[in-house]
Amino acid sequence: MTTDGTIFVGGGGEGYAAPQNLLLKFGNRHGLIAGATGTGKTVTLQVLAEGFSAAGVPVFLSDVKGDLSGLCQAGSETHKLHEGFLKRAATIGLDLSYRAFPVLFWDLFGEKGHPIRTTVAEMGPLLLSRLLELSDPQEGVLNVAFRLADEEGLPLLDLKDLQALLTFVAQNGDAISARYGLVSKESVGAIQRRLLVLENEGGAKLFGEPALDLADLMLTDAQGSGRISILASDRLMNSPRLYATFLLWLLSELFETLPEVGDPEKPRLVFFFDEAHLLFDGAPRALVAKVEQVARLIRSKGVGVYFITQNPADVPENILGQLGNRVQHALRAFTAKDQKDLRLAAQTYRPNPRFQIEDAIRDVGTGEAVTSFLELKGIPGIAERTLVRPPSSRLGPCDDAARGQVIAGSPVAGKYDTVIDRDSAYEMLARKAEERARAAEAEEAQASKGSTGGGLSLDLDEFKRARRYDGKGYDTPKPRSTSSRSDSITETFAKSFARQLGTKSGQAIVRGVLGTLFGRR
Incomplete structure (x- = not known):
């Protein structure tokens, strides 16, 4: 799984590449896992998470379908795919053994894991405006409210703090407008209505204290394996903008908080952003620019970011160019647009004289992929057609009893369970x-x-x-x-x-x- 500073991803066998490995020293150079639904992206994510954890690197990932909770349990010889796993392992030269990995379960709603929160002040007006889908004038009013709170020493911790502050701003709009610029009651009312919608979607549970301590995402167990933090996102995906905004906030906090470490021998943390297209759909230019900045600079903090999406075209070009480690599962080309996207995806890989990359991306089966990992000196590797290795942990969700045991035995058990409502x-x-x-x-x-x-x-x-x-x-x-x-x-x-x-x-x-x-x- 992990040897000599590498993560074995797959390869081998007749017509396939030699073993394909991700170099840990380039694990913070970011990556992409792409492919149509049902082509094996989730299993590839699971394999990479296992590899980083075994190498002592903490991992954060979102579980949008509930399939990744099985990381906390070892795979089983009684699993229906066991024989297929053994056959593939023999094909690619893998000595397959099953094991569990240290997992932390998190849930914004506090149902399938430890509650995870931030404060309104930490989220900030830019991300809140994105979350609430505010217009430019409304975003301006929200910025005024945050500035007023800073200058007057009014802590913004949860939604009731923000609601009370906006009410005060509306009541005293004339005097505040004279100091900060026009503040209309109509704009304040629109923001309040959007806050009500957020409450109805359960988003208010995101705000409050105790807020998440980022150090709790960077833990290892007693054996030195990196803990895998799994965010239960199956319910959260019902509010896709809340999902995307929260993950972007978390990524931004890591960027702003962690010290510079240059190019370490292995990452300090690896962050998997599933359904990455939600981050960019309809995003304002300022927000996309912020993501570009984070993607470009956070690697020097020792953090690797891996985007998982159906099509590489879902990711803006300036960000796509930062993703050095790539696993491209099959893309279907049923329409003219699909065919164009397929050609563009193929053009982003280093050519291989043995096959046409465009044909390979279209033809690979489930569990196969076209891969390219950074080689020595950070040079992109030649594209290879690869059989992805089977996972060592359980394929599919764990049972409720196992989840409960993991939560009860967690190193952060009880730390976030009780809400604190301090003076604000x-x-x-x-x-x-x-x-x-x-x-x-x-x-x-x-x-x-x-x-x-x-x-x-x-x-x-x-x-x-x-x-x-x-x-x-x-x-x-x-x-x-x-x-x-x-x-x-x-x-x-x-x-x-x-x-x-x-x-x-x-x-x-x-x-x-x-x-x-x-x-x-």
Whole structure:
């Protein structure tokens, strides 16, 4: 599987290449696994993950179909494909043995693995805008909100923090616009509606604390094998933009956090990005430029990125040119566009005088591929027609009992299970509102000299009812006697403030809050 600084991928046999190996020292030069559905991409991914793990390299991969969870169990001689595996192993000169690999299961929803979270602040306005599908003006408003949070010390941890901040921005749009540029209530309302859609898709579970510690993705076991972090993505794929944005965030965090290591003898981490076309479909230019930057520079951090997709054309050319290790499974050419894509794919390989690459890519069967791995001095290898080796771990998903045992015995068991709801933007804005309300009441009482009436206060009950997230889950807002529906945070703040703006106490609240934000007393 792994010898002399290489990972054995396949080859051998009549009409096929000599053994094909991926050099570990070039494992951080990135790679591509491409091919039509059912041609063997998942098995190739499994074989590479096994090889890196056996060499002591931690791996992160997404399991979009549930098939890769079998990495935690050894293959079996009773498996229906065992005889076929033995035959292929003999053909390519492999001494096949079965073994399990150290696995960490992760799940954004916390159902099939450890919960995995980040904070709103760490995600940042660029990726959030992509996630929410915001227009340019709406993205501008979101940038203003983040800038305001930074300058005023308002931590943005979960969605309720962002919702409360946007509500405040809408209420004080005129003053904020004078400082940062136009901020319209319509744009804020559109962002709030997109946040509601994200909540309904379960995306709010992504935000909060404890946030993921990147060090937990770079662990080895007691025997020195790299742990394989598997993100359960079968349910997550129902929200493809959430899936792609999360993986891009994780890749960006690795890029920004890890120190430079140059060209190590083996990667520090290998990252497999399945269904990679989702990352680029409809992506704005700024986002594609960010991916290009990460792909170009993250190798110096010791991280290898491998894109898995059906067609190499799914990956922009500037990024495709960074992918030195390639495994191309069969491409079908049923239409004129398919034939064009096939020709373009063949042209990206170093020619082999023994066969036509275009014909080989079209004709290889399941479990076969045209491969090209970087050779000494980083030179692309000649394209070879290769039989991919059988995996050592279980082919297919593990059973629930095995998954439960792996989760219970994990080195991070219990670390991320309980949500922490610490003091952040929502609580800080609530306290400011309460303080201004009390000050307004005192001023009103002083002005009226004990007369009855007019003792207005900020409706904090409305604010609390509007808080949809309590750190444990989402609560349905309690029905109000004055309305047949629940108010959103924006509506609650707006109605509460609107009732007070025409009074002296209301004016005192606005002066007080804006004075705090903009340094006036």
